[in-house]
Amino acid sequence: MPADVSLGLTLVVSEITVLFRRLRTWAMIGALALIPILIAVVVRVSSDGSASGRGPAFLDSITQNGLFVSLTALTVAIPLFLPLTIGVVAGDTIAGEANLGTLRYLLVAPAGRVRLLLVKYAGAALFCFVATLTVVVTGAIIGALLFPVGPVTLLSGDTVGIVGYFGRLLLLALYVTVSLLGLSAIGLFISTLTTIPVGAMAATAALAAVSQILGALPQLEWLHPWLFTNYWLGFGDLLRQPIVWNSFADNALLQSGYIAVFGALAYGRFSTKDILS
């Protein structure tokens, strides 16, 4: 019996390895990378120089500065594609292992139920970041390939250099990642309820849609600050000069509330659950 008890970080490494050795994970990352590529190519091919003022935010700016492809792609990806992929990863966390039967071997190892939940959540959170970064980085690369690049005009009309812009893009990726952490916690909880991963994935993605629909109804305005999707498009505040940190802070607080509530629910469920699969 080895006397040294490691911190158990090897399980995190193992979790990440397993996640990113799956073809499915790469298929989703590929699909996300396709969003900015598609946008950039379509704009390039159909570019007639006239800004129509329609379509997603920043679309008109792309022809002048390719770096805007990242922002347009993010605006498109946030409401649907990102929550969908996060739903798949977060919904799969526990239910996927239960479905394979590997959950019982992890627990017998023993991984520890709380530790396994934390590790699974860490994996999902990392995926949120990788997914967001995929959209941002692919957007910047394809934008630079197809369009001229240069100093970027912020929403406030101020201009930042490319280096400053990449700093902001990184912040932006961080913002979007934080935005998705609440959804990941919800997915983790739903995943502890079932041994059918597809069900947990669908339920998680559906909740993201429901929350956004509720957020669009003015009659439910009192509810809006409590919806986990409330600040999803608030990343624009990082593109102002000076940066408005309010939505970052409010978003972080809201998401940590969701993490606390659904983390506690997931703990309650998973630590008392009979593993019968």
Place this chain on the structure above:
Amino acid sequence: MNKNWRWLPAGIVPVVIVTAAVSGSAVAEAQPQLPAKTAQELLEFVATSTDDAYSGTVEQSSDLGLPDISMATPPGRTSSSDPTSTALELLTADHTAQVYVDGTEKARVQVLDQLAQRDVVINGNDAWYYDSESNEATHAALPDKDAVKADLEAKLQEKAAEHPELLNLPRTPAEVAEVFLARIDPSTEVQVEGTSRVAGRSAYELVLTPEDDATLIGSISVSVDSETGVPLNVTVLAKGQEEAAFSAGFSAVDFSTPDADVFAFTPPAGATVTEAPTADEVKAELEAKQDLARTPAEAPQQPTVIGEGWSTIVELPAGTAAGLGLDAAAGNAAGMGDIMEIKPGMDPEEVAGAQALLEQALTDVDGGKALQTSLVSVLVTDDGRILAGAVGVDQLVAASRQ
């Protein structure tokens, strides 16, 4: 084996969050203890408030009983290319603005829209208006600092025809308060009603109650910062309503001099930059326009003011409505297409949506069409006059017949 305690956190966490949220707002609502001030002392305090360098976040919200225009436009997007819907949007939706003020020479107001922003920057002799969505910048050269304010007002007036949203831009709570405090007359009851906390600061609550049956305004509360005398929040209640019809106030404020960089504005490359005419040019142009519009039979007509105090009605002469593209008679048969100015490049769906909402908002009254909100009424008479005031439509109709 009872493992139910493991569910305990799931029960406790929501309770903690709700408690924190409730007690947080309870702290915010707790009334601080401040030395007593009479209404008169407080008014003087406001008048002599000196702290003129600050920055903060201003939240403006309106509940005027108008249909919400934001439902007619795609989410996440306001159409600033369309002045009518922008004006409606500013009236009906909530806004957040970042405000930076350093004396009278430097100011920046940033209206924060989702993924868009509108900026007004005043820095010494330069004034800028920038709209991120259309990527258009307007520059105005201000002759000298004494004339800054008058000049900007003139420019805003001039630009109003093209950009009504300029007039509707939320300003600082202090400016809003100024508007109302200027209207205090003998018919107004002025009281200090305790204290409150606004943006983490303790404030006096100054309440103005018009004792005028005709006006729609129920009362106006001004929260005055207890240290600086700067109005931090203004809330207007319509008669018979419990929810504020309009409010503008700081959600965060910092009474330290903002960074000078904030006021430095250079229009971004690729932006359309328009040079606004100077005040003198504007004056000349306006006079020329009036000369042209004036038919020999008509004497030059000025807006007339009917009544006084809170129930003042402003009447714009015949022809104004047509000049602004508003024509009640045309609106009847041809639909609202004539009422709104349709510009090329506007989204047809948006136009249709805004028209439908405008149609919904306007009601037929005896002798014209009227727009009734909880605070303000506007009447467009069949002969093209426009009457407006903080009174009911009935009063406007009555005034139109005098």
Place this chain on the structure above:
Amino acid sequence: MIAGVPAESAQAVRTPPVSAREFAIETRGLTKVFGRQRAVDGVDLAVPRGTVFGFLGPNGSGKTTTIRMLLGLAAATSGEIRLLDGAMPKDTRSVLPRVGALVEGPAIYPFLSGRANLQRFDAADRHTSPATRNARVDAALERVGLGHAAKKRAHAYSLGMKQRLGIANALLAPRDLLILDEPTNGLDPQGTREVRNLIRSLSDDGTTIFVSSHLLAEVEQMCTMIAVMSAGRLVAQGTLDELRSAGTARVRITTPDHADAHHVLAGLGLVPEIHGRDDVITAELSVPGLQPETVNAALVRADVRVRGFEASGASLEDRFVALTGEGFDVAG
């Protein structure tokens, strides 16, 4: 005939002593209720250290549920569990690293190689050393004969290979106790022999091995002690000899005078049966204290011409049919 009544088997069930140190597994009144069904009902297991212990019972008799509770995967409705030196599930973290398990068949990540699968499970145990991981994984793979397929994706594994991988997982670290649920499932006769040898050699190293099976023959060949489950209850527990001797012996008589023989046997209070051929009579020695030699003497006294006389102890199969009311698949 009433089969499997606890009273009958009581003599074979060893009541576990109070001191638990000599047992690797010990349960008291272990019960699991699903809804209205009592899947496991008051089970008192006592598995002495160092034994190869067979856990026998038909499918659905509660074996796997019992094992899940032993390993802390499912919570017991009532009862106590001691595993090695700790109580389950309270001491999961200190006990389970010393226990290797194969529960209800192997489970794999199909998109990982066999080696990566084991590395994953090994990483889940924070007591194992990452430095020795690769060496231990390779050793375990070699031990179950999967060294050649270590890099192959597990979804390409045959049923038998998956089973070997599952056993290798149980052997990743030195264990004090192995809990193997149906370890020879899916294996060909050669594989079955290998697993049997593996278990024997592990046992020689001092590891306690708890093997569950529905195959009597398998248990009989590997185990020194067994416990029998039936419909959620533990109906017998003890050494193989104890269980055999608890059964009823039989006599088998070959004689041309079967009518006389029948008469003599009936006179002794037995119930003779005449089988296929007319000249064979068998009878269970169901009368307490009646020995085969007494039967023989009685036949001689009655001048029954005996061509063959055979006395046999009870076969385990008969014994288990009696205990569980079900037949066993002996052809494993």
